[in-house]
Each structure stands twice: as structure tokens, then as C-alpha cells.
Amino acid sequence: MSEIVKGLESLLAGFHLDVALQPIVAFVIMMAVVFGLLGAAMWLAVRRRWIGRATAAFWLFVSPWIVGFLLFTGGPMVYSLVLSFTHWDLLSPARFAGLANYRQALHDPDVGQAVKVTLLYAVLSVPAQTVLSLAVALLMNVKVSGIHVFRTIWYLPSLVSGVAQTVLFIWVFNPEHGLVNGVLRLLGVEGPKWLFDPDWALPAVVIMSLWTVGGNMIIYLAGLQDIPSELYEAAALDGAGRLRVLWNITIPQISPVIFFNVVTGLIYAMQTFTQGYVITQNGGGPSNSLLFYVVYLYQNAFKFFQMGYASALAWILFLMIMVLTAVVFRGSSFWVYYESQRPQEGRRRVRAK
Amino acid sequence: MSAPSKTMPRARTGRTAPDRRSRHEGTPAARYTALAVLVVGSVVFVYPFLWMIATALRTPEGVSSGGIALWPVQWRWSNFSSGLDSFPFWRYFRNSLLSTLVPVVAVVYSSSLVGFAFARIRARGSHVLFGIVLATLLLPQEVTIVPQFILFKNLDMMNTLWPIIVPTFFGSAFFIFLFRQFYLRLPESLTDAAILDGAGWFRIWWSVYLPLSRPVLIATAVLQFMSYWNNFFQAAIYITDDKWKTLPLALAGFQSVNGTNTPLLMATTVVVTLPCVLIFFLAQRHIIGGISFSGNK
Secondary structure: OHHHHHHHHHHHHHOOOOHHHHHHHHHHHHHHHHHHHHHHHHHHHHHOOOOOHHHHHHHHHHHHHHHHHHHHHHHHHHHHHHHOOEEOOOOOOOEEOOOHHHHHHHHOHHHHHHHHHHHHHHHHHHHHHHHHHHHHHHHHOOOOOOHHHHHHHHHHHHHOOHHHHHHHHHHHOOOOOOHHHHHHHHOOOOOOOHHHOOOOHHHHHHHHHHOOOHHHHHHHHHHHHOOOHHHHHHHHHOOOOHHHHHHHHHHHHHHHHHHHHHHHHHHHHHOOOHHHHHHHHOOOOHHHOOOOHHHHHHHHHHHOOOHHHHHHHHHHHHHHHHHHHHHHHHHHHHHOOOOOHHHHHHHHHHHHO | OOHHHHHHHHHHHOOOOOOOOOHHHOOHHHHHHHHHHHHHHHHHHHHHHHHHHHHHOOOOOHHHHHOOOOOOOOOOOHHHHHHHHOOOHHHHHHHHHHHHHHHHHHHHHHHHHHHHHHHHOOOOOHHHHHHHHHHHHOOOOHHHHHHHHHHHHHOOOOOOOHHHHHHHHHOOHHHHHHHHHHHHHOOOHHHHHHHHOOOOHHHHHHHHHHHHOHHHHHHHHHHHHHHHHOOOHHHHHHOOOHHHOOHHHHHHOHHHHHOOOHHHHHHHHHHHHHHHHHHHHHHHHHHHHHOOOOOOO
16 A cells, blocks of 8 residues: 555656645545546446446445545454554564463553553543533523523533643642632642642542533533423422422433433543543653553554554453443433333234224 | 422312423522522632633733632733744644644535435435444544554655544544434425436535535534544644644643743633634534434424
8 A cells, every 4th residue: 555655656746746745645546546436336337227326326425434434444443453463563564463462451550550540530520420410401401581691601611622621720730829729728728739649630630521511511401401391290280399300200301311421421431531641741640540541552552653552452442332331221221211112112002902 | 398388289279270380490499599509600610711811811920929819910911922922833723723624624515415315315225334324433433543543654644634634524424423314304305306307416415405404514513623623632643743733732742842831821722722612602503403313304
């Protein structure tokens, strides 16, 4: 592949094309060939009446996604699985290693630490985010004029994300001049060193993650506003109390949304990178207290260039996420309620009569 | 709780008219408690945000004396200009803009095209293929990142913005899903009418469906902008050359370049955040309206 690119580039250099543009023009030429061949194949298939015009149109329309999938997702997945059974430092040719990378990962103390940090973060932050965002959404689900101002205020922090949020919170958690310890000092408490204390660094990052629950809150609000008001009226007629209404109507009705947020939140938390990387780079997270799994993977792949080991780590992460998701899916049948289940049961009963 | 005892008898005796002030809205007392909690919570939430701006306006000495107050005391607006001058801000800004705006346009058009095919063109295998599209949503990007790195290295694209830009031309699974759901809600007769008029599939997409998809188009563009403007993982992998660094990458390394000049750092953070805040306020009403997960009419 790199030979084709090199060849095309030297050809383009012959046309005095700017060096910076050579790689992309070479790539565009290759793509033009691929899509040209695809188009020609479809045209031929329609001419010969092997397939209908609509079918040909469908495959042509989805071809960008298919080519993208093969180039950036499907192909790399297979390749990464193969790589995970090799030793490769990008310089010397790859050597087959069998299960050595996986065995190494099992005994690597840094992997143990990374798994511990990441799982702990997921287990602490996802439930905390869920409870907080749902509680706030419940409070905001009232028809009071000016409520949208509150919604905007709670959503605003979600716009400060990634590096900007991390940089801000390194400052907020600053032991001497930071906001958190400043407030604690007003209350007469001398706060910990937060991100610079191995025991407090992870809790600080969990607190930081709570600052951006606004996005989840919006999703819950939309779900709450979809609950039919007849249910509440019926409950009022039956004389149900506020807690009963919350427990027996609101929570079951919104449980699919909770489920969606928990699953996506979990997958997202397992892939935490920016916070750990940026804080550690700026002197925080002592003694690997913020060594998130993906940070360790990144170091192995792009700092130590251990491509085989990094690929094995990636597949272990994928497996962990799959298992966690499967557990949540398994458990969901106990607490997630789907509206569509009920009428079907009813219909079946009618038919049986 | 006095609320239940007050309304229960009324609900039992006056069966004809259900209590208008339905339960989940609560009694005035409950409502004021909720409001008080919201006010306190809002102060806690917005405080770091405002404090960031206040700190950005202080002198380096004022940082310790200003403490946790929201009043900057010094009003040093020059922090913004000197913050931007202390490192090649405009170069990073240009790189960020390039690696955000091109993907926004690319991902909107490619996802719309693919989503349209899934929603409106009937073909064998389309359901299976759509299942694969959805399945890729669950795939963590770390599994593909090492081979992608090798791919872009072979394409001679290391230390350029291309590895961030190029994949967006092939659509994104989540946005394909959003467009498909949106197009499924439009009446099928649109297609039939266009076919009667002799339009081909490409014309139907380009002149009928695309102009109708403004809400989902805006939602997609905004979501894509936010995620790529803040994109750090990819940038950290592909870009080491200062010439092509983006703003998040530069911000992450700010302290090692400038020491700990906190007001300058906060001023830069404010400027980096500004485009997202602006876009949010401009597109606020479109974001919620454009996203719909159900394909029902």
C-alpha cells in the first residue's frame, strides 16, 4: 500500500504539486479509482439486468459508508486482532508472538492499576451522574415561567468539555488558590491536595465529571415530557402519594431512557482518556492514580511503539466493555419497562379467546 | 407531607373533575422547595464557569488575593490579548477551524446521503447492512486506532490534519441513524411524486429530501462541531509538529510552555470555549427538535 502511495506521490511531484497536498491528492486518486470501479460495476449490472435500478442506486448511495467501514473500522478490526498476536515496534518486521501479549497483560502491574482506576471511575461516576441528572430533570419538569433559564445554566458547563474542562478543574482543585479548597477554608476545613494526592485524585475527577451532567439532564427532560398526563391523573384519582407516583409511574415510564444513559455512560467512562492524560501531563495524578486504561494503551502504542501489545490491550478493553454492557442488558429486564410490551400481551390474550 | 391528605378526599368525592393541579406539579410548598434547590444547584454549577472568567481578568498577583470571589478586582482585559500572543494562537485556531469545519460539511452530506438510502430506497440486504451500521456504534474506537495509525502512516499523512478530516467524508454511523430516522418520518409520497416527474434517485435526495432536512442538518452540524472542536484523542495521536497543532492540543501543553500563569491560561480557555457557547445559543432550539429516535410518523 505505501508503495502505491509513494509511487503516486512521486508522480504528482512531477506535476510540481505542493508537497503538503501530495498525500491527500494521492488518496483522492485512489478513492476515485475505487468508486469509479464500483460505479462501472453497477452500471454494467443494470445494463445486463442482473439487478434493478433501485438496488444499484442503493448500493451506490451507501458505498461511501461501506468503503469507510472497510478502511477505518472493519479492516482495522481484523488487522488489530492479527497484530495482537505479534510483536511489532514499527521498525523491524513484525514477529509472531502467539498469546504472549495477552499473557504479558495479565501479569503487567500497570494493566492491573489501569483496570482498577478505570473500573472504579466507571462504577463511581456513572451512578452518580445518573442520580444527579435524573433528580435535576425531575425538579425542572415543572411549568414555571423562567424555568428555561435554569435549564440553560445547568447545560452551560457541558459546553466546556475535554481539555478546556480539565484545564479549568486543575485550577478549581488547586490546593492553595483553588475554588474547592477556598470554599472549604471558609467553612473552616483544610481540604486535601486533590489531584496531587494519590487518594483524592480519582474522586476529584469523578466530581469533575458531575459538572457536565447537563447533557444527560436534557435527555431525561425530553423523556419526562413524553409521559402521558393521563397516568398522573389516574394516580391522583386513586389517591397515590408523591413518592408512589415517582416510584410507580415516573421511574418505570422513564426507565428505557435511564437504561440508554447508563449503557452509553458506561461505554464512555471505560474509554476515559483526556482527563487522565492532561492532568498527569500537568503534574497531577501521582503514583499512577489517574492511569486510565486508554491512557496506558496510548502510551504503549504511540510512546513506546509496542503495536502488538497495544492491540492486545485494545481487545481486552473491548471484551471488558462487552461484558459490562451484557451484564447491564441482562439486569435490565428486571427494571426497564417498555410500553409496547403490554398491548401485545393484551392482544395475545384476546386472540386466545 | 401534608400534600396527600389534602387532595385525597377531594379526588374521592369529586369524581367528575380530576384534580387540575395534578400530583407531579405538587403543592406550592413543594414547588418552592424545588425552586430553592434549583437556585442553589444553579449557583454551584455556574460558579466555576464565572470564576474562570473572573480569574482570566486578574493579574498573576491577584490570583492569590482574589481567591474565590467572582469579582476580578483588576479587570485586566489585556490578559486576553497577551494570552493569545504568548503562543501562536491564530495558527492553532486556524488548524482547529480547518479540522472542524471541513468535517462538519463532509459528515452532514455523506451521512444524509447514506441515511436517505437506508430510509427510502428498497433493496435486498439493506436491513442487515443497517444492523451493521448500528453495531459499529458500540465499538470502542481504541480497537481500530492502532491500525488506523498505521494506515495513515502508510498514506504519508502523519503530522497533518488529514487523519482527522478524511474519515468524515465516509459518513458517521450515529448521524446516518439520525438522518434515516428523520427521513422515515417524511411522507413516502414525496418519492413517488418525484419519480413520476422523472427524477433520478440522486435528484430526489438532493432537491427533495435534503432541503427538507434542515432541523436534523443543523443538529448534526452542531453536534459534529462540538465534538471535533474539542477533539483531543486523535489530535494527540497524529500531530506532534507544532505547525499543525489544534487548540485543545496547545491548551493541554500550555503550562509547559508558559509556566503557571493562571490568568493567561484561563483567558485562553475562555477563548477556546467561546465558539461552542456561541453556537449553542444560536442553535439552541434546533438541537432538541432535530433529534428524534423513533421512526414513527
